[in-house]
Amino acid sequence: MKRRAFARSTALGALASTVAAPAFAQSSPAVNWRLVSSFPKTLTISYDACVGFVKRVAELTEGRFQIKLFGPGEIVPAFQVLDAVQNGTVEAGFTASYFYVGKDPTFGFATALPFGLNTRQQNAWMLRGDGLRLNNEFFRAYNVSYVPMGLTGAQMGGWFRKEIKSREDLKGLKMRIGGLAGEIMSRLGVIPQSIPAGDVYPSLERGSIDAVEYVGPFDDEQLGLHRVAKYYYYPGWWEGSVQVGNFVGLEKWNALPPLYRAAFVAAATEAQDLILAGYDALNGAALRRLVAKGTELRPFPREVMVQAYEVAFAYYDELAAKNDKFKTIYDNWKAFGADVLPWYQLAEGTYDNFVYAEYSKRNR
Amino acid sequence: MKRRAFARSTALGALASTVAAPAFAQSSPAVNWRLVSSFPKTLTISYDACVGFVKRVAELTEGRFQIKLFGPGEIVPAFQVLDAVQNGTVEAGFTASYFYVGKDPTFGFATALPFGLNTRQQNAWMLRGDGLRLNNEFFRAYNVSYVPMGLTGAQMGGWFRKEIKSREDLKGLKMRIGGLAGEIMSRLGVIPQSIPAGDVYPSLERGSIDAVEYVGPFDDEQLGLHRVAKYYYYPGWWEGSVQVGNFVGLEKWNALPPLYRAAFVAAATEAQDLILAGYDALNGAALRRLVAKGTELRPFPREVMVQAYEVAFAYYDELAAKNDKFKTIYDNWKAFGADVLPWYQLAEGTYDNFVYAEYSKRNR
Numbered sequence: 118m119k120r121r122a123f124a125r126s127t128a129l130g131a132l133a134s135t136v137a138a139p140a141f142a143q144s145s146p147a148v149n150w151r152l153v154s155s156f157p158k159t160l161t162i163s164y165d166a167c168v169g170f171v172k173r174v175a176e177l178t179e180g181r182f183q184i185k186l187f188g189p190g191e192i193v194p195a196f197q198v199l200d201a202v203q204n205g206t207v208e209a210g211f212t213a214s215y216f217y218v219g220k221d222p223t224f225g226f227a228t229a230l231p232f233g234l235n236t237r238q239q240n241a242w243m244l245r246g247d248g249l250r251l252n253n254e255f256f257r258a259y260n261v262s263y264v265p266m267g268l269t270g271a272q273m274g275g276w277f278r279k280e281i282k283s284r285e286d287l288k289g290l291k292m293r294i295g296g297l298a299g300e301i302m303s304r305l306g307v308i309p310q311s312i313p314a315g316d317v318y319p320s321l322e323r324g325s326i327d328a329v330e331y332v333g334p335f336d337d338e339q340l341g342l343h344r345v346a347k348y349y350y351y352p353g354w355w356e357g358s359v360q361v362g363n364f365v366g367l368e369k370w371n372a373l374p375p376l377y378r379a380a381f382v383a384a385a386t387e388a389q390d391l392i393l394a395g396y397d398a399l400n401g402a403a404l405r406r407l408v409a410k411g412t413e414l415r416p417f418p419r420e421v422m423v424q425a426y427e428v429a430f431a432y433y434d435e436l437a438a439k440n441d442k443f444k445t446i447y448d449n450w451k452a453f454g455a456d457v458l459p460w461y462q463l464a465e466g467t468y469d470n471f472v473y474a475e476y477s478k479r480n481r
Numbered sequence: 482m483k484r485r486a487f488a489r490s491t492a493l494g495a496l497a498s499t500v501a502a503p504a505f506a507q508s509s510p511a512v513n514w515r516l517v518s519s520f521p522k523t524l525t526i527s528y529d530a531c532v533g534f535v536k537r538v539a540e541l542t543e544g545r546f547q548i549k550l551f552g553p554g555e556i557v558p559a560f561q562v563l564d565a566v567q568n569g570t571v572e573a574g575f576t577a578s579y580f581y582v583g584k585d586p587t588f589g590f591a592t593a594l595p596f597g598l599n600t601r602q603q604n605a606w607m608l609r610g611d612g613l614r615l616n617n618e619f620f621r622a623y624n625v626s627y628v629p630m631g632l633t634g635a636q637m638g639g640w641f642r643k644e645i646k647s648r649e650d651l652k653g654l655k656m657r658i659g660g661l662a663g664e665i666m667s668r669l670g671v672i673p674q675s676i677p678a679g680d681v682y683p684s685l686e687r688g689s690i691d692a693v694e695y696v697g698p699f700d701d702e703q704l705g706l707h708r709v710a711k712y713y714y715y716p717g718w719w720e721g722s723v724q725v726g727n728f729v730g731l732e733k734w735n736a737l738p739p740l741y742r743a744a745f746v747a748a749a750t751e752a753q754d755l756i757l758a759g760y761d762a763l764n765g766a767a768l769r770r771l772v773a774k775g776t777e778l779r780p781f782p783r784e785v786m787v788q789a790y791e792v793a794f795a796y797y798d799e800l801a802a803k804n805d806k807f808k809t810i811y812d813n814w815k816a817f818g819a820d821v822l823p824w825y826q827l828a829e830g831t832y833d834n835f836v837y838a839e840y841s842k843r844n845r
Contacts, residue, residue, distance in 0.1 A: 173743065173747065176739070176740065176743050177541055177740070177743055177744060177747065179740060232836055232839070235829065235832065235833055235836070236601070236829075237600070237601070237634070237757065237758075237761050238761065240754070240757075240758055240761075241757075241758040241759075241761035241762040242762070243758075244754065244755060244758040244762075245755070245758040245759055245761070245762035245763070246762055270601070270828065270829065271828040271829045271832045272828070273828065333828070334824070351827055351828060351831055352827075352828055352829075352831040352832040352835070353828070353832075354832065354835070357832045357833075357836065375540070376540065376541070376543060379537065379540050379541055380541060380747075382751075383537065383541065383744075383747035383748060383750070383751055384747060386747070386750050386751045386754055387746070387747055387750045389754075390604070390608065390750055390753075390754065391608060391609070393601065393604075393605075394601075394604055394605040394607075394608040394609040395605075395609055397601050397602065397604075397605035397609070397821060397825070398605040398606070398608075398609035398610055398817075398820075398821065399609070400821075400824050400828070401820045401821040401822075401823065401824035401825070402820055404823075404824050404827070405823075414827070416831065419835075422835060423839065426835075426839045453762075454840075455840075455844065456762075456765045456766055457761060457762065457764075457765040458765075458836070458837055458840050459765065459768075459769075459837075459841070460698070460764050460765035460768050461761070461765070461833070461837075462833070462837040462841075463715055463716075463768070463778070464634065464635040464636070464637065464697065464715060464716055464717070464764070465599065465600075465634065465635045465716075465833070466833055466834065466837060467715055467716040467780065468599065468635045468716040468717075468718065468721045469599055469721075469825070469826070469829070469830055469833075470830065470834070471716070471718070471783075471786060471790075472596055472599070472721065472822070473822055473823075473825075473826040473830060475596070475787065475790045476818075476819075476822050477822075477823070477826075480819065
């Protein structure tokens with residue numbers, strides 16, 4: 118008889134004194150996993166939450182399920198985390214699925230698509246819509262399951278050495294930007310560059326690139342990007358929300374005792390909450406510090422954004438026409454957006470816009 | 482030697498086979514709690530998440546920590562949940578702290594203040610600002626600790642039998658609205674009414690009240706309010722976000738084994754996530770159904786909202802001048818809002834407003 122079933126059946130009885138040690142041993146094995154992170158320690162909000170996550174899993178399993186965390190490059194490079202989980206080198210990886218759109222553009226949906234769902238809409242689609250289920254069905258072909266563990270909120274549009282006043286200014290611009298956003302930018306005339314986080318600062322400093330997108334004020338300040346580019350653009354229309362998470366080897370996941378799976382998911386939910394709250398609490402002050410140091414904020418010209426929007430959805434339609442997996446999730450994602458967008462704008466949008474207008478009227 | 486410390490110290494060793502049954506019994510007592518909810522079963526999103534919460538706590542503690550859930554009226558009435566926890570009738574209560582502003586207006590901050598923080602800002606203040614710590618310091622005088630467990634997003638402004646075209650139309654209006662919002666409305670000429678959820682529909686039907694605020698499209702539709710009032714106003718400026726949670730008897734909380742506290746908090750975080758995702762996923766379709774049934778949407782006139790905003794902050798300043806507890810949290814809350822508002826508007830606001838404008842241009 119398994120211990121958990123036993124515990125349930127006795128419910129309110131004198132459980133502790135009647136539990137037999139052998140039964141306990143049977144369903145409570147010591148499990149040791151390795152978790153590789155795509156995100157370096159310098160991305161403190163996400164990395165620290167991941168450190169907290171592995172501690173919490175151990176705590177919730179009374180030390181029986183131990184996960185050891187490794188940074189990028191310690192076992193595999195940042196962008197090979199999925200491969201390492203897929204081929205069993207490690208049990209789990211903390212990463213962003215959209216790093217892997219080179220394998221299939223369908224990897225975009227679990228993280229962000231340009232002009233896609235915002236933070237709360239994305240999480241609602243994953244949890245209460247078909248998002249998590251459909252993404253996991255897609256991920257199955259890669260031998261992994263997925264547990265969301267973080268949201269950054271809307272990111273910034275990145276750092277530019279020169280102002281962007283019209284679409285003309287994008288022509289020939291060398292910008293560090295990847296994935297689906299890179300393709301959209303390239304259709305607008307940008308020459309997208311793939312540059313690891315560690316090379317971003319020197320590349321921009323010596324002018325071998327003209328612009329870079331990274332995260333938002335708090336992370337960007339730590340990287341020092343304000344020292345090598347003057348103009349900081351908003352919004353990050355290709356990352357209205359970024360959701361990150363853990364890929365877990367499918368067989369490893371299915372073999373976990375139910376308690377360990379529950380602990381993993383619960384602790385990941387707590388980490389996600391902490392990551393979003395971290396960005397929401399810390400970006401504001403970081404943005405003020407950047408402006409105080411001379412950074413100039415610029416909105417993308419509306420003309421540029423409208424063209425990018427049109428290019429983006431034309432691109433998604435192209436992808437859907439030739440990729441069934443992409444189409445399945447795209448149709449569902451788009452329908453969910455249409456379902457929630459008008460409500461979100463009516464309630465949240467009206468409230469936020471009013472409160473901000475009144476606040477700024479009184480605090481100039 | 483306590484079992485958890487033992488489990489930690491053996492870390493990767495052959496834990497299971499060496500655990501002694503008596504040690505296990507010592508720190509893993511069977512604990513049985515009663516949890517009373519202020520929210521009835523008909524508020525399905527919140528109530529169902531609470532049902533899931535108690536199941537998850539049991540799962541994470543392998544059945545050792547059992548919480549039995551009771552609806553409003555089963556042990557105590559909906560608005561006496563705090564009292565029942567405070568005096569030890571039950572161990573815990575799922576409620577909204579702002580139901581208790583009659584005891585002290587400081588109870589407003591853990592839930593919502595008119596024109597206050599939006600959903601993500603509130604959660605960020607609680608988790609990454611001083612919100613949870615300061616609220617718990619205040620709650621200590623009531624012999625309770627607090628664990629957040631739910632966010633509704635921005636609510637609607639409620640149902641009105643006649644249109645509100647100017648502040649004049651609020652004069653003498655009998656409206657079901659409570660707490661700090663009721664006081665602000667009363668300063669605008671409204672006659673606030675305190676009416677339990679069960680009497681809302683008949684009161685509005687027979688015209689003994691003129692207007693009612695409840696929650697949002699999904700919950701309001703279930704109550705059938707569209708059948709007895711035509712005009713549905715937005716936004717719910719007194720509830721830009723509503724956070725609910727569990728009050729727990731302080732001694733009971735402190736006496737829990739650390740594992741049980743961890744399980745309680747982790748499961749509450751999951752429930753909170755599910756509640757917010759539920760409202761975010763379901764309100765949109767409910768709003769469309771209401772409009773299809775004849776409900777007419779109306780924005781509050783800007784003039785009315787601006788006056789309400791001024792009245793609200795003047796009222797908070799009055800309260801702060803005579804209530805030190807209120808002042809302590811108010812100052813912190815206001816400073817946090819000032820810290821995050823401009824960033825939120827720049828990033829989220831610009832993104833949301835753009836995406837919605839482009840979406841609606843193409844989907845009229």
